[in-house]
Amino acid sequence: MQFLNGITILLVYQLVGEVIVRLFDLPIPGPVMGMLLLFLSLLLRGKVDPSMDTAARGLLSHLSLLFIPAGVGMMVYFSRILDEWLPIALALVLSTAITMAATAGAMVATQRLLARKEGNDG
Amino acid sequence: MAETDLTRIWVYLSASPLLGLTLTLVAYLLAHRLYLRCNSNPLLNPVITAILALILFLKLTGTSYQTYFDGAQFVHFLLGPATVALAIPLYQQFSRLRAVLVPVIVALLIGVIVGAASSIIIAWAFGASPETQLSLAPKSVTAPVAMGISDEIGGIPSLTAVLVVVTGIIGALIGTRLFASLRIRDDSVRGIAMGVAAHGIGTARAFQISPMMGAFSGLAMALSAFATSVFLPWLVDWLRAVSPGWL
Numbered sequence: 001m002q003f004l005n006g007i008t009i010l011l012v013y014q015l016v017g018e019v020i021v022r023l024f025d026l027p028i029p030g031p032v033m034g035m036l037l038l039f040l041s042l043l044l045r046g047k048v049d050p051s052m053d054t055a056a057r058g059l060l061s062h063l064s065l066l067f068i069p070a071g072v073g074m075m076v077y078f079s080r081i082l083d084e085w086l087p088i089a090l091a092l093v094l095s096t097a098i099t100m101a102a103t104a105g106a107m108v109a110t111q112r113l114l115a116r117k118e119g120n121d122g
Numbered sequence: 123m124a125e126t127d128l129t130r131i132w133v134y135l136s137a138s139p140l141l142g143l144t145l146t147l148v149a150y151l152l153a154h155r156l157y158l159r160c161n162s163n164p165l166l167n168p169v170i171t172a173i174l175a176l177i178l179f180l181k182l183t184g185t186s187y188q189t190y191f192d193g194a195q196f197v198h199f200l201l202g203p204a205t206v207a208l209a210i211p212l213y214q215q216f217s218r219l220r221a222v223l224v225p226v227i228v229a230l231l232i233g234v235i236v237g238a239a240s241s242i243i244i245a246w247a248f249g250a251s252p253e254t255q256l257s258l259a260p261k262s263v264t265a266p267v268a269m270g271i272s273d274e275i276g277g278i279p280s281l282t283a284v285l286v287v288v289t290g291i292i293g294a295l296i297g298t299r300l301f302a303s304l305r306i307r308d309d310s311v312r313g314i315a316m317g318v319a320a321h322g323i324g325t326a327r328a329f330q331i332s333p334m335m336g337a338f339s340g341l342a343m344a345l346s347a348f349a350t351s352v353f354l355p356w357l358v359d360w361l362r363a364v365s366p367g368w369l
Protein backbone atom coordinates (compact mmCIF):
# COMPACT_ATOMS: atom_id res chain seq x y z
CA MET A 1 0.00 0.00 0.00
CA GLN A 2 2.85 2.38 0.92
CA PHE A 3 4.58 1.78 -2.38
CA LEU A 4 1.32 2.29 -4.25
CA ASN A 5 0.67 5.61 -2.50
CA GLY A 6 4.20 6.78 -3.16
CA ILE A 7 4.28 5.83 -6.83
CA THR A 8 0.88 7.48 -7.35
CA ILE A 9 2.16 10.77 -5.92
CA LEU A 10 5.25 10.58 -8.18
CA LEU A 11 3.04 9.93 -11.24
CA VAL A 12 0.75 12.84 -10.34
CA TYR A 13 3.75 15.19 -10.13
CA GLN A 14 5.04 13.89 -13.45
CA LEU A 15 1.62 14.41 -15.04
CA VAL A 16 1.34 17.97 -13.73
CA GLY A 17 4.92 18.61 -14.90
CA GLU A 18 4.12 17.36 -18.43
CA VAL A 19 0.98 19.51 -18.59
CA ILE A 20 2.82 22.67 -17.45
CA VAL A 21 5.73 22.12 -19.86
CA ARG A 22 3.32 21.73 -22.79
CA LEU A 23 1.01 24.53 -21.70
CA PHE A 24 3.84 27.08 -21.47
CA ASP A 25 6.00 25.53 -24.19
CA LEU A 26 9.03 25.24 -21.85
CA PRO A 27 12.33 23.74 -23.12
CA ILE A 28 12.68 21.21 -20.26
CA PRO A 29 11.45 17.59 -20.07
CA GLY A 30 8.13 17.11 -18.20
CA PRO A 31 9.60 14.80 -15.49
CA VAL A 32 12.24 17.45 -14.64
CA MET A 33 9.45 19.98 -14.10
CA GLY A 34 7.73 17.36 -11.92
CA MET A 35 10.97 16.97 -9.93
CA LEU A 36 11.18 20.73 -9.37
CA LEU A 37 7.51 20.90 -8.27
CA LEU A 38 7.99 18.01 -5.85
CA PHE A 39 11.16 19.61 -4.48
CA LEU A 40 9.35 22.92 -3.89
CA SER A 41 6.41 21.25 -2.19
CA LEU A 42 8.80 19.27 0.06
CA LEU A 43 10.46 22.55 1.05
CA LEU A 44 7.03 23.99 1.88
CA ARG A 45 5.88 20.91 3.82
CA GLY A 46 9.19 20.40 5.58
CA LYS A 47 9.09 16.58 5.57
CA VAL A 48 9.05 13.51 3.29
CA ASP A 49 6.11 11.09 3.61
CA PRO A 50 7.28 7.55 4.46
CA SER A 51 5.23 6.20 1.53
CA MET A 52 7.00 8.50 -0.90
CA ASP A 53 10.39 7.66 0.60
CA THR A 54 9.63 3.94 0.07
CA ALA A 55 8.64 4.44 -3.56
CA ALA A 56 11.61 6.73 -4.29
CA ARG A 57 14.07 4.30 -2.71
CA GLY A 58 12.58 1.42 -4.71
CA LEU A 59 12.91 3.30 -7.99
CA LEU A 60 16.29 4.96 -7.35
CA SER A 61 18.05 1.87 -5.99
CA HIS A 62 17.59 0.23 -9.39
CA LEU A 63 17.96 3.35 -11.50
CA SER A 64 20.49 1.67 -13.77
CA LEU A 65 18.00 -1.07 -14.74
CA LEU A 66 15.77 1.59 -16.25
CA PHE A 67 18.40 2.65 -18.85
CA ILE A 68 18.63 -0.81 -20.38
CA PRO A 69 15.67 -0.79 -22.83
CA ALA A 70 16.85 2.50 -24.33
CA GLY A 71 20.46 1.36 -24.32
CA VAL A 72 19.59 -1.74 -26.34
CA GLY A 73 18.33 0.75 -28.94
CA MET A 74 22.01 1.24 -29.73
CA MET A 75 21.68 -1.84 -31.98
CA VAL A 76 19.76 0.36 -34.40
CA TYR A 77 22.70 2.82 -34.54
CA PHE A 78 25.56 0.32 -34.72
CA SER A 79 26.84 1.54 -38.07
CA ARG A 80 26.82 5.16 -36.89
CA ILE A 81 28.85 4.26 -33.79
CA LEU A 82 31.33 2.23 -35.89
CA ASP A 83 31.70 5.10 -38.38
CA GLU A 84 32.21 7.73 -35.69
CA TRP A 85 33.91 5.79 -32.91
CA LEU A 86 37.00 8.02 -32.76
CA PRO A 87 35.25 11.41 -32.27
CA ILE A 88 32.79 9.76 -29.85
CA ALA A 89 35.54 8.17 -27.74
CA LEU A 90 37.66 11.33 -27.66
CA ALA A 91 34.67 13.53 -26.81
CA LEU A 92 33.62 11.23 -23.96
CA VAL A 93 37.03 10.86 -22.32
CA LEU A 94 38.39 14.40 -22.82
CA SER A 95 35.13 16.18 -22.08
CA THR A 96 34.51 14.16 -18.90
CA ALA A 97 37.99 15.01 -17.58
CA ILE A 98 37.63 18.69 -18.59
CA THR A 99 34.18 18.92 -16.96
CA MET A 100 35.42 17.43 -13.71
CA ALA A 101 38.46 19.69 -13.54
CA ALA A 102 36.44 22.82 -14.47
CA THR A 103 33.72 22.10 -11.89
CA ALA A 104 36.18 21.41 -9.08
CA GLY A 105 38.32 24.40 -10.06
CA ALA A 106 35.33 26.75 -10.15
CA MET A 107 34.16 25.59 -6.73
CA VAL A 108 37.60 25.94 -5.09
CA ALA A 109 38.14 29.36 -6.69
CA THR A 110 34.76 30.65 -5.51
CA GLN A 111 35.34 29.35 -1.98
CA ARG A 112 38.72 31.11 -1.84
CA LEU A 113 37.25 34.31 -3.21
CA LEU A 114 34.47 34.29 -0.62
CA ALA A 115 36.90 33.46 2.20
CA ARG A 116 39.19 36.32 1.21
CA LYS A 117 36.27 38.73 1.03
CA GLU A 118 35.09 37.61 4.45
CA GLY A 119 38.64 38.05 5.77
CA ASN A 120 38.75 41.61 4.39
CA ASP A 121 35.34 42.43 5.83
CA GLY A 122 36.22 41.04 9.22
CA MET B 123 8.09 -32.83 -34.00
CA ALA B 124 9.72 -31.36 -30.89
CA GLU B 125 11.33 -28.76 -33.07
CA THR B 126 8.06 -27.57 -34.56
CA ASP B 127 6.58 -27.35 -31.05
CA LEU B 128 9.50 -25.19 -29.98
CA THR B 129 9.13 -23.07 -33.09
CA ARG B 130 5.45 -22.59 -32.32
CA ILE B 131 6.21 -21.56 -28.76
CA TRP B 132 8.89 -19.16 -29.99
CA VAL B 133 6.51 -17.62 -32.51
CA TYR B 134 3.97 -17.11 -29.75
CA LEU B 135 6.49 -15.65 -27.27
CA SER B 136 8.14 -13.35 -29.75
CA ALA B 137 4.80 -11.66 -30.37
CA SER B 138 4.09 -11.11 -26.66
CA PRO B 139 5.46 -8.30 -24.46
CA LEU B 140 6.31 -10.89 -21.78
CA LEU B 141 9.54 -11.85 -23.54
CA GLY B 142 11.08 -8.38 -23.81
CA LEU B 143 10.18 -7.53 -20.22
CA THR B 144 11.47 -10.77 -18.72
CA LEU B 145 14.66 -10.74 -20.79
CA THR B 146 15.45 -7.21 -19.57
CA LEU B 147 15.08 -8.15 -15.90
CA VAL B 148 16.97 -11.45 -16.23
CA ALA B 149 19.83 -9.80 -18.14
CA TYR B 150 20.13 -7.07 -15.52
CA LEU B 151 20.07 -9.46 -12.55
CA LEU B 152 22.70 -11.74 -14.09
CA ALA B 153 24.89 -8.78 -15.07
CA HIS B 154 24.56 -7.37 -11.56
CA ARG B 155 25.61 -10.69 -10.04
CA LEU B 156 28.65 -10.85 -12.31
CA TYR B 157 29.56 -7.28 -11.31
CA LEU B 158 29.39 -8.08 -7.58
CA ARG B 159 31.36 -11.29 -8.04
CA CYS B 160 34.18 -9.32 -9.72
CA ASN B 161 34.51 -6.88 -6.77
CA SER B 162 32.43 -4.17 -8.43
CA ASN B 163 34.97 -3.64 -11.20
CA PRO B 164 33.68 -0.51 -13.01
CA LEU B 165 34.53 -2.05 -16.40
CA LEU B 166 31.85 -4.68 -15.73
CA ASN B 167 29.12 -2.09 -15.13
CA PRO B 168 25.91 -4.14 -15.17
CA VAL B 169 24.15 -1.76 -17.55
CA ILE B 170 26.79 -2.18 -20.26
CA THR B 171 27.01 -5.97 -19.79
CA ALA B 172 23.21 -6.36 -19.86
CA ILE B 173 22.83 -4.14 -22.95
CA LEU B 174 25.52 -6.06 -24.86
CA ALA B 175 24.06 -9.44 -23.83
CA LEU B 176 20.57 -8.41 -24.92
CA ILE B 177 21.79 -7.06 -28.26
CA LEU B 178 23.65 -10.31 -28.87
CA PHE B 179 20.54 -12.33 -28.01
CA LEU B 180 18.28 -10.26 -30.27
CA LYS B 181 20.76 -10.46 -33.17
CA LEU B 182 21.17 -14.23 -32.78
CA THR B 183 17.41 -14.85 -32.69
CA GLY B 184 16.71 -12.33 -35.44
CA THR B 185 14.35 -10.35 -33.20
CA SER B 186 13.84 -6.69 -34.07
CA TYR B 187 14.38 -3.89 -31.56
CA GLN B 188 10.74 -2.87 -32.01
CA THR B 189 9.52 -6.31 -30.92
CA TYR B 190 11.84 -6.28 -27.91
CA PHE B 191 10.77 -2.77 -26.94
CA ASP B 192 7.07 -3.73 -26.93
CA GLY B 193 7.87 -5.57 -23.70
CA ALA B 194 10.78 -3.49 -22.41
CA GLN B 195 8.76 -0.27 -22.55
CA PHE B 196 7.25 -1.12 -19.15
CA VAL B 197 10.70 -0.74 -17.60
CA HIS B 198 11.50 2.26 -19.79
CA PHE B 199 8.36 4.03 -18.64
CA LEU B 200 9.60 4.12 -15.03
CA LEU B 201 12.32 6.61 -16.02
CA GLY B 202 9.71 9.38 -15.68
CA PRO B 203 8.66 8.75 -12.06
CA ALA B 204 12.32 7.97 -11.20
CA THR B 205 13.30 11.45 -12.39
CA VAL B 206 10.57 13.00 -10.25
CA ALA B 207 11.82 10.91 -7.31
CA LEU B 208 15.27 12.59 -7.52
CA ALA B 209 13.62 15.53 -5.71
CA ILE B 210 13.64 13.46 -2.49
CA PRO B 211 17.42 12.95 -2.02
CA LEU B 212 17.84 16.54 -3.20
CA TYR B 213 15.54 17.73 -0.44
CA GLN B 214 17.20 15.49 2.17
CA GLN B 215 20.65 16.95 1.36
CA PHE B 216 19.41 20.52 1.14
CA SER B 217 20.61 21.59 4.61
CA ARG B 218 24.20 20.56 3.81
CA LEU B 219 23.98 22.50 0.59
CA ARG B 220 23.04 25.80 2.22
CA ALA B 221 26.47 26.22 3.79
CA VAL B 222 28.21 26.10 0.39
CA LEU B 223 25.37 27.40 -1.76
CA VAL B 224 27.23 30.11 -3.72
CA PRO B 225 30.34 28.04 -4.60
CA VAL B 226 28.10 25.12 -5.61
CA ILE B 227 25.95 27.27 -7.90
CA VAL B 228 29.02 28.77 -9.60
CA ALA B 229 30.65 25.32 -9.99
CA LEU B 230 27.42 23.86 -11.31
CA LEU B 231 26.86 26.52 -13.97
CA ILE B 232 30.46 26.36 -15.18
CA GLY B 233 30.50 22.56 -15.09
CA VAL B 234 27.25 22.20 -17.01
CA ILE B 235 28.24 24.66 -19.75
CA VAL B 236 31.84 23.39 -20.06
CA GLY B 237 30.59 19.79 -20.15
CA ALA B 238 28.10 20.29 -22.94
CA ALA B 239 30.17 22.75 -25.00
CA SER B 240 33.39 20.72 -24.78
CA SER B 241 31.72 17.50 -25.92
CA ILE B 242 30.07 19.24 -28.89
CA ILE B 243 33.31 21.00 -29.88
CA ILE B 244 35.58 17.96 -29.48
CA ALA B 245 33.15 15.74 -31.43
CA TRP B 246 32.87 18.39 -34.16
CA ALA B 247 36.64 18.87 -34.34
CA PHE B 248 37.15 15.14 -34.97
CA GLY B 249 34.44 14.96 -37.59
CA ALA B 250 31.30 13.64 -35.86
CA SER B 251 27.95 14.28 -37.53
CA PRO B 252 25.59 16.92 -36.10
CA GLU B 253 23.19 14.28 -34.68
CA THR B 254 26.08 12.60 -32.88
CA GLN B 255 27.33 15.93 -31.50
CA LEU B 256 23.85 16.71 -30.18
CA SER B 257 23.47 13.20 -28.75
CA LEU B 258 26.78 13.71 -26.90
CA ALA B 259 25.90 17.12 -25.46
CA PRO B 260 23.85 15.89 -22.44
CA LYS B 261 26.23 12.95 -21.74
CA SER B 262 26.99 14.04 -18.16
CA VAL B 263 23.35 14.13 -17.07
CA THR B 264 21.50 11.21 -15.49
CA ALA B 265 20.02 9.05 -18.27
CA PRO B 266 16.27 9.73 -17.94
CA VAL B 267 16.81 13.47 -18.13
CA ALA B 268 19.57 13.25 -20.75
CA MET B 269 17.29 11.32 -23.08
CA GLY B 270 14.58 13.96 -22.76
CA ILE B 271 17.10 16.72 -23.49
CA SER B 272 18.58 14.82 -26.43
CA ASP B 273 15.13 14.51 -27.95
CA GLU B 274 14.48 18.21 -27.31
CA ILE B 275 17.63 19.47 -29.08
CA GLY B 276 17.59 17.05 -32.03
CA GLY B 277 19.87 14.24 -30.86
CA ILE B 278 19.10 10.50 -30.81
CA PRO B 279 17.76 9.56 -27.33
CA SER B 280 18.83 5.90 -27.35
CA LEU B 281 22.33 6.80 -28.55
CA THR B 282 22.44 9.35 -25.71
CA ALA B 283 21.42 6.66 -23.20
CA VAL B 284 24.45 4.56 -24.14
CA LEU B 285 26.81 7.56 -24.19
CA VAL B 286 25.55 8.59 -20.73
CA VAL B 287 26.34 5.17 -19.27
CA VAL B 288 29.82 5.13 -20.83
CA THR B 289 30.46 8.67 -19.53
CA GLY B 290 29.54 7.57 -16.00
CA ILE B 291 31.97 4.66 -16.21
CA ILE B 292 34.78 6.91 -17.51
CA GLY B 293 34.10 9.39 -14.70
CA ALA B 294 34.16 6.66 -12.06
CA LEU B 295 37.43 5.31 -13.49
CA ILE B 296 39.38 8.59 -13.82
CA GLY B 297 37.84 10.64 -10.97
CA THR B 298 40.04 9.80 -8.00
CA ARG B 299 43.26 9.93 -10.02
CA LEU B 300 42.30 13.27 -11.55
CA PHE B 301 41.47 14.80 -8.16
CA ALA B 302 44.74 13.52 -6.72
CA SER B 303 46.77 15.05 -9.54
CA LEU B 304 44.92 18.37 -9.15
CA ARG B 305 45.47 18.17 -5.36
CA ILE B 306 41.78 18.47 -4.58
CA ARG B 307 41.18 16.81 -1.20
CA ASP B 308 37.94 18.41 -0.02
CA ASP B 309 35.21 15.75 -0.27
CA SER B 310 32.48 18.32 -0.91
CA VAL B 311 34.38 19.65 -3.96
CA ARG B 312 35.23 16.16 -5.22
CA GLY B 313 31.61 15.09 -4.79
CA ILE B 314 30.20 18.06 -6.67
CA ALA B 315 32.67 17.57 -9.55
CA MET B 316 31.90 13.84 -9.72
CA GLY B 317 28.13 14.38 -9.75
CA VAL B 318 28.26 17.09 -12.42
CA ALA B 319 30.56 15.10 -14.73
CA ALA B 320 29.46 11.51 -14.12
CA HIS B 321 25.89 11.49 -12.68
CA GLY B 322 24.63 8.31 -10.92
CA ILE B 323 27.49 5.98 -11.80
CA GLY B 324 29.97 8.57 -10.52
CA THR B 325 27.81 8.99 -7.42
CA ALA B 326 27.93 5.26 -6.73
CA ARG B 327 31.75 5.47 -6.95
CA ALA B 328 31.77 8.55 -4.68
CA PHE B 329 29.85 6.65 -1.98
CA GLN B 330 32.62 4.03 -2.00
CA ILE B 331 35.14 6.79 -1.15
CA SER B 332 33.16 8.58 1.57
CA PRO B 333 29.51 9.19 2.55
CA MET B 334 30.03 12.93 2.32
CA MET B 335 31.46 12.75 -1.19
CA GLY B 336 28.51 10.51 -2.15
CA ALA B 337 25.92 12.90 -0.73
CA PHE B 338 27.39 15.89 -2.55
CA SER B 339 27.71 13.90 -5.74
CA GLY B 340 24.04 12.87 -5.58
CA LEU B 341 23.08 16.45 -4.97
CA ALA B 342 25.17 17.70 -7.89
CA MET B 343 23.64 15.04 -10.13
CA ALA B 344 20.08 16.24 -9.39
CA LEU B 345 20.96 19.93 -9.69
CA SER B 346 22.91 19.51 -12.91
CA ALA B 347 20.05 17.51 -14.43
CA PHE B 348 17.87 20.52 -13.86
CA ALA B 349 20.45 23.13 -14.90
CA THR B 350 21.34 21.23 -18.09
CA SER B 351 17.74 20.91 -19.19
CA VAL B 352 17.34 24.66 -18.78
CA PHE B 353 20.65 25.80 -20.32
CA LEU B 354 21.47 23.24 -23.00
CA PRO B 355 18.69 24.19 -25.46
CA TRP B 356 19.88 27.83 -25.21
CA LEU B 357 23.51 26.83 -25.65
CA VAL B 358 22.66 24.81 -28.75
CA ASP B 359 20.60 27.67 -30.22
CA TRP B 360 23.51 30.01 -29.57
CA LEU B 361 26.06 27.66 -31.20
CA ARG B 362 23.72 27.40 -34.19
CA ALA B 363 23.48 31.19 -34.39
CA VAL B 364 27.25 31.89 -34.19
CA SER B 365 28.13 29.32 -36.82
CA PRO B 366 25.23 28.69 -39.19
CA GLY B 367 25.16 25.31 -40.85
CA TRP B 368 27.36 23.56 -38.34
CA LEU B 369 24.71 21.93 -36.12
